[in-house]
Amino acid sequence: MKKIEAIIRKTKFEEVKDALLEVDIEWFSYYDVRGVGKSRQGRIYRGVVYDTSYIERILISIIVRDKNAEKTVAAIIKAAQTGEIGDGRIFIIPVEDAIRIRTGERGDIALYNAEKEK
Amino acid sequence: MKKIEAIIRKTKFEEVKDALLEVDIEWFSYYDVRGVGKSRQGRIYRGVVYDTSYIERILISIIVRDKNAEKTVAAIIKAAQTGEIGDGRIFIIPVEDAIRIRTGERGDIALYNAEKEK
Amino acid sequence: MKKIEAIIRKTKFEEVKDALLEVDIEWFSYYDVRGVGKSRQGRIYRGVVYDTSYIERILISIIVRDKNAEKTVAAIIKAAQTGEIGDGRIFIIPVEDAIRIRTGERGDIALYNAEKEK
Amino acid sequence: MAEVLDTIMIASDSISSVVPVVTTDSIASSLTVATDTIGELIFSLDTVWVLLASALVFFMQAGFALVEAGFTRSKNTVNILMKNLIDFAFGSLAFFLIGFGIMFGVKNGFIGSFIPYSDGIWSGGIPSEAFLIFQTVFAATAATIVSGAMAERTHFVSYVIFSVVISAIIYPISGHWIWGGGWLSTLAEPFHDFAGSTAVHSLGGWIGLTGAIMLGPRLGKFKGKKVNAIPGHNLTIGALGVFILWLGWFGFNPGSQLAASGTANAVAISHIFLTTNLAAAAGTVSALALSWIKYGKPSLSITLNGTLAGLVAVTAGCDVVSGWGAVAIGLLAGILLIFSLRLIENVFKIDDPVGAASVHGITGAFGTLAVGLFSQSTGLFYGFGTQALLSQFIGVVSVAAWGLSAGFILFFILKKTVGLRVDKRVEEEGLDIYEHGEAAYN
Amino acid sequence: MAEVLDTIMIASDSISSVVPVVTTDSIASSLTVATDTIGELIFSLDTVWVLLASALVFFMQAGFALVEAGFTRSKNTVNILMKNLIDFAFGSLAFFLIGFGIMFGVKNGFIGSFIPYSDGIWSGGIPSEAFLIFQTVFAATAATIVSGAMAERTHFVSYVIFSVVISAIIYPISGHWIWGGGWLSTLAEPFHDFAGSTAVHSLGGWIGLTGAIMLGPRLGKFKGKKVNAIPGHNLTIGALGVFILWLGWFGFNPGSQLAASGTANAVAISHIFLTTNLAAAAGTVSALALSWIKYGKPSLSITLNGTLAGLVAVTAGCDVVSGWGAVAIGLLAGILLIFSLRLIENVFKIDDPVGAASVHGITGAFGTLAVGLFSQSTGLFYGFGTQALLSQFIGVVSVAAWGLSAGFILFFILKKTVGLRVDKRVEEEGLDIYEHGEAAYN
Amino acid sequence: MAEVLDTIMIASDSISSVVPVVTTDSIASSLTVATDTIGELIFSLDTVWVLLASALVFFMQAGFALVEAGFTRSKNTVNILMKNLIDFAFGSLAFFLIGFGIMFGVKNGFIGSFIPYSDGIWSGGIPSEAFLIFQTVFAATAATIVSGAMAERTHFVSYVIFSVVISAIIYPISGHWIWGGGWLSTLAEPFHDFAGSTAVHSLGGWIGLTGAIMLGPRLGKFKGKKVNAIPGHNLTIGALGVFILWLGWFGFNPGSQLAASGTANAVAISHIFLTTNLAAAAGTVSALALSWIKYGKPSLSITLNGTLAGLVAVTAGCDVVSGWGAVAIGLLAGILLIFSLRLIENVFKIDDPVGAASVHGITGAFGTLAVGLFSQSTGLFYGFGTQALLSQFIGVVSVAAWGLSAGFILFFILKKTVGLRVDKRVEEEGLDIYEHGEAAYN
Numbered sequence A, B, C: 001m002k003k004i005e006a007i008i009r010k011t012k013f014e015e016v017k018d019a020l021l022e023v024d025i026e027w028f029s030y031y032d033v034r035g036v037g038k039s040r041q042g043r044i045y046r047g048v049v050y051d052t053s054y055i056e057r058i059l060i061s062i063i064v065r066d067k068n069a070e071k072t073v074a075a076i077i078k079a080a081q082t083g084e085i086g087d088g089r090i091f092i093i094p095v096e097d098a099i100r101i102r103t104g105e106r107g108d109i110a111l112y113n114a115e116k117e118k
Numbered sequence D, E, F: 001m002a003e004v005l006d007t008i009m010i011a012s013d014s015i016s017s018v019v020p021v022v023t024t025d026s027i028a029s030s031l032t033v034a035t036d037t038i039g040e041l042i043f044s045l046d047t048v049w050v051l052l053a054s055a056l057v058f059f060m061q062a063g064f065a066l067v068e069a070g071f072t073r074s075k076n077t078v079n080i081l082m083k084n085l086i087d088f089a090f091g092s093l094a095f096f097l098i099g100f101g102i103m104f105g106v107k108n109g110f111i112g113s114f115i116p117y118s119d120g121i122w123s124g125g126i127p128s129e130a131f132l133i134f135q136t137v138f139a140a141t142a143a144t145i146v147s148g149a150m151a152e153r154t155h156f157v158s159y160v161i162f163s164v165v166i167s168a169i170i171y172p173i174s175g176h177w178i179w180g181g182g183w184l185s186t187l188a189e190p191f192h193d194f195a196g197s198t199a200v201h202s203l204g205g206w207i208g209l210t211g212a213i214m215l216g217p218r219l220g221k222f223k224g225k226k227v228n229a230i231p232g233h234n235l236t237i238g239a240l241g242v243f244i245l246w247l248g249w250f251g252f253n254p255g256s257q258l259a260a261s262g263t264a265n266a267v268a269i270s271h272i273f274l275t276t277n278l279a280a281a282a283g284t285v286s287a288l289a290l291s292w293i294k295y296g297k298p299s300l301s302i303t304l305n306g307t308l309a310g311l312v313a314v315t316a317g318c319d320v321v322s323g324w325g326a327v328a329i330g331l332l333a334g335i336l337l338i339f340s341l342r343l344i345e346n347v348f349k350i351d352d353p354v355g356a357a358s359v360h361g362i363t364g365a366f367g368t369l370a371v372g373l374f375s376q377s378t379g380l381f382y383g384f385g386t387q388a389l390l391s392q393f394i395g396v397v398s399v400a401a402w403g404l405s406a407g408f409i410l411f412f413i414l415k416k417t418v419g420l421r422v423d424k425r426v427e428e429e430g431l432d433i434y435e436h437g438e439a440a441y442n
């Protein structure tokens, strides 16, 4: 199993979600992160200017079976790419095991919907 | 060392916390995530209906020594299980090293309280 | 590649950021987490006292090339250490691959700025 | 009006300038015009006063909405806001159509008449429509209080129904007893509830308490013997709500004088303004102090409730207690509140998310009784014996009995028909999504 | 003033006490003083009324700011707040310098005079500065409405310019037609827009609609045939905004009477207060009911818009419709609103983030026409024929034509010069950071 | 009152109808009744005006709470809200018990008398309790201002103590000089501070400045030469606070006339309303423009401060400057504010989280001096020489000296006893949890 961590633009989230659904990735988690990077923005607060590059991003975390990793990555790239600086990154992290809390099932089976994919 | 990532219902958080304390897991981090999944909810905003399955979940992240991984997983399942769809998942991810910032200690020792567990 | 997850005090964030920039770590993500731990705080709400140890922390997530891992850890420790309980922890997690969404580049090259470091 | 006056001016100018023509008759008729105009001015000033007070009391709806939203969880915020919005909307219509007639219609001791509002039902020193508006904003307050006690688990459709019933029937009936010429106002020593500690607040508190009991506690509130705190999601909003309520109370109490013209009225509304403010301040201070002593830390959530306790308690007697009396009532209300919150939650294990039963029910009852002690014209502490205290007691008890029993019947019927409480899953995931399909924060 | 009165008192005391000295002349002169004093009191009470109404209407700026901020995304919150703050600031100055003269200056049917405010431009039963203030807070409302329709994508510098032009020129011109003695007020059956359903709200709605069309939809709003919901970031704030607006309307409508003294005025302002409240309540209820039926769930965002629809619609006729008429107008406005929102968004594919064109434009027009039906003194439903309805129609259409064309010209020039819309990147990342260098939440 | 009038009406009706009975005597006595009634109406209208103004000024407490909460970090929100709540609560009681007597009691030039409020201390054209209320809401404002400058690091118990001392003693003493018949009001050309630019705002600003200096900057504010921005957590709430303050100022300034009846008063309050609004608008615009020029982007946080600067500055002279003068004062105040913010923060390295010293202290002083320039009856620019300017200067300096020294002594004592500043850890983790055991957001 792999954990796919994709850091994308907030505005691309809906498209990425749809792209993932198309390749049958139906379950994932996401949350807001801020990225620090080089595309600095000058900000002012009550007359104090401060340089910052905090950019709001969404981090999508998907645990997939090994065989699905590449198609997941491809789907994300396709949907999230604009070609301009700030498109974000994808990281692939090894996962040792997965457990479905509801049933206690472990391993690959915990990742997919038994009824559907068999 | 292992990282245990458990995605649970918000309403089960207190119980899971208590269960973890019972098995002597006293330190962990958590944050809000939203899960995308199949239990869709119809939402309306100013007359536009939009389908969504964004469900608020809590992600608990615990780094444990290898020997504690199983009992941690068991504790979470026990406390978070309702048997209904949406109970969430647990993922186990390998961790190479841990460092306690306060002391700079590395390895297993960074994870437990020296005074307590020896 | 390694993922460095550092859980630090909110008040130390700016210093850590500066320390990282100094060792040429220019890209990272961070988000708010709450830590559960032993430094309990009594809280009261409408007359009900409840014990809690929820402490607001920032989790910094940095993916670095293997060779940069140690200097990153060192920079964080230097900047985030106060010596008092609650300084936080750093975890090192293996990463298999990284992809830059903008270009589709994979591997180490996805992590650094080609123009700069070559 | 300007034209009328021009006539007098011309008339009286002619009187004084054209010396010879001055006759007693022409002066007399000018004087009549002047006197009539003065009469109209008195009427107008009183109207302006009541309308502006109505606007302030209306704004309390926003205050209640914010207090209730701030003191509950974000997953139920849309639901709470919706309730506070629609109870005023339905309440305005229901009171116009039914409630006003029941409250102020043809007098029999127990109930008025079942007719829609019309000009003839009430008459006094202001236009009857101004009086209707002032009474409408009061009626809606009673229903709003209930929504706080029953927050985070009540079926929305049930809420709509019972908020209509409260504004249209339950509140007007006991209101009739007190303010509509009913039996409480004809006791030997008439029951004194100047602006509604009992008529509005206690009643709302008791109905809310009944509702909270019949609904049962929110999931996770009580675990065995343990009482869990379920902190509100936004105290900034909650505190703003309390400030708005405090502001609104400057319409609620002084406006209940229903008149401002004449030295007596001007002095009265000033005095009421002062006692209202002093009691609020005193309630804040005593709740702060006691929470600090009891829990080791000065708690904002309790202190805000203390402010409201002071305001609720002084409402019955704001016109008859002295400044010092108001301070005493406020101090006691703030202390009583804290014990009441504990009692209801820890001893009786009733889950009242915003403490409505304590803030409005208990301190409202206390404040009403306090009139029998602190009233400068009838109170025990001023040597007037226990006559007034007895009347106050009768009023408090009978309205409590009415609120508890009418509430019980109402909620019982709803429970057996449309259902009072949402499903477990809906409660867990939040009413916003399941009942309204919307989230408050995105 | 007290001194003057002392004199009369002494005078009249002497009259009554020192019996023999009483002469007709001394009485006559005392009477003159008394009558003058009464005249001054009338003037004063009317002034107090108008000033307090102005304060309430001013507060609507906060209401609009919160509604617009709450119903849009958090990344554009600073921008929205800034717009609502500066449109009132620039508007106050612009209306003082230019707008007031255009609206109320020397009367020709189409436009007043281009002179800064001065004492002589207007005179009536209150100080001209009180009148200026009341008109200023109205003028700023029209500009504010526009900012809602054009939210989340308009260049800030453009906004500053067009908000000044609206307050200084566009609004005063059509305002002159209606309230400044212009051609609409001299029709055979004069166009009746008591407090500005058309003069203020519709005008703002139409300009906003033009702006929304010329800007184009926000990125991601329409995807092929699909309409995407872009939910607002904070409905608590949005709901508070609506409560504040409702409160402000109690200044907006009853204040437009511009007088409170005399029985007729007192009765009138009470009646207006009542019709305003009933229509708001009815709009809330019908929008709630229809959203419940249509979408299966009672939606807060729509219900809040329904409240505003009821308020906007009753504004034109709040003085001449009955309580029942107000209920009818409110109910219809709430229903019309929902269809209008759908029409503009789903059929015409125009992106109006807060629904300003529907809430203010469409229901404002409807409410103005409704005067021709529901007016108790001229309306069709009361047997007065179609004369009034026709005048209302002429007024609605001509102001719409004016708003749409003036808006078009204004936005066209801005588009070709400073630019109307921000860059794609700015829109994506939020206007707050790129246009203001600040985030609302940290 | 209605009964009294009925009597006159019957009397005067009889006069005019029953022709023969009309005697000079009966007319004279009717006239006396009418004149008395007019006197009572004047008294009543003035009371209504002052009470409603008091309600508006009270609401400023909510405005301050929101501004201060919005402009600071979320970890200290409970603390800020609590301070703003309890300073008004304690202030109301302290001013009732001590402050009012010191400010308005038996006149010696420096201080009044140490007695609790009682009816006889003050008398004028309104009930003394109405006057007390109006003065109470003013007194609380001064204390509130201080809490902003000392936000995010002050010990709560210290805050409670010094807010009581300010409302009970410090503010009333200098207030006595200016408004209580003290030495500043008896200068050859009396010091003119109509509604308190100096008496309230500057004083609060100076005490706050002293506090900010003695506390030292928040951790992380200054790092070597670098000044770090510590952005507020919620500008929506901050902006709402400013709107509420702007609204409240319509009570603060026009209410300070303390009367509304009579043409002169009606014209005066209208004028004050207008100058207040124009200065606020002008302050907003100039702060916007200068921030735009200086920092390249129009900043909301600065613009909001500009609004307040305009309001504070015009407060001293709102009654005597022209509309154009008000615009000038507002524009200058907005500009001055920005330089003052920089000076205090960047040059003096004083950390004043919400800019209270600049907004209230500096622009308050400026506005007071501006009276000597812009007053239409005494100002230099209107050819009246420097006499008034000198008096204004004396007033500004002596109140500044008083505020700085009284503040210094007070804070010094607190520092040596209960402690002024919280521990490093408490400051880092937030005062909410450590001082109050509560979080604002959950």
Ligand SMILES: Nc1ncnc2c1ncn2[C@@H]1O[C@H](COP(=O)(O)OP(=O)(O)O)[C@@H](O)[C@H]1O
Residues within 6 Å of the ligand: A007, A034, A035, A036, A037, A055, A057, A084, A085, A086, A087, A088, A089, C027, C028, C029, C030, C061, C062, C063, C064, C100, C101, C102, C111
């Ligand atoms: N090494 C890294 N570790 C953690 N997060 C990263 C790293 N590199 C990039 N990110 C995250 O991804 C976001 C977007 O990446 P960015 O480098 O701006 O994309 P691009 O390469 O297209 O310019 C950053 O704001 C940051 O949040």
Ligand SMILES: Nc1ncnc2c1ncn2[C@@H]1O[C@H](COP(=O)(O)OP(=O)(O)O)[C@@H](O)[C@H]1O
Residues within 6 Å of the ligand: A027, A028, A029, A030, A061, A062, A063, A064, A100, A101, A102, A103, A111, B007, B034, B035, B036, B037, B055, B057, B084, B085, B086, B087, B088, B089
């Ligand atoms: N493959 C996955 N990757 C990341 N998060 C997941 C994955 N599968 C489930 N989750 C998270 O867990 C949550 C609950 O899982 P769910 O499948 O609803 O539980 P159940 O199997 O009991 O129905 C989801 O909402 C989502 O946030």
Ligand SMILES: Nc1ncnc2c1ncn2[C@@H]1O[C@H](COP(=O)(O)OP(=O)(O)O)[C@@H](O)[C@H]1O
Residues within 6 Å of the ligand: B027, B028, B029, B030, B061, B062, B063, B064, B100, B101, B102, B103, B111, C007, C034, C035, C036, C037, C055, C057, C084, C085, C086, C087, C088, C089
């Ligand atoms: N085993 C763990 N798993 C996940 N998070 C942890 C773990 N240990 C510590 N943390 C996080 O780090 C934070 C700070 O660690 P802490 O133990 O308080 O530092 P110290 O050792 O200096 O006292 C905790 O609040 C928690 O969020």
